[in-house]
Amino acid sequence: MPDLGKYADAVLSSYAVSLGLIVALVVLSILRARKVRSALEEVEARVKKDG
Template identity: 65%
Template structure:
């Protein structure tokens, strides 16, 4: 199933590995930021409901 990459195998596989790690990091950062923004929004909405 794996194609023969010849002398470029190490380069190609390391590029795939780095890309995969970066994608995972970006997803995790996005999820963390989303939770933070959601909490901030809920706090603002709670304040508006209390005053409004």
């Protein structure tokens, strides 16, 4: 690991916050995709039943 000197705390905390935000966005995207897929399957089942 490179020597970050007096900025080590700021740099490492920025990396941690960035990584946390990326993980949160991925998790939220996956959860949203599941919800949308479920709703789409429900609509498709309703259309097939009525059609």
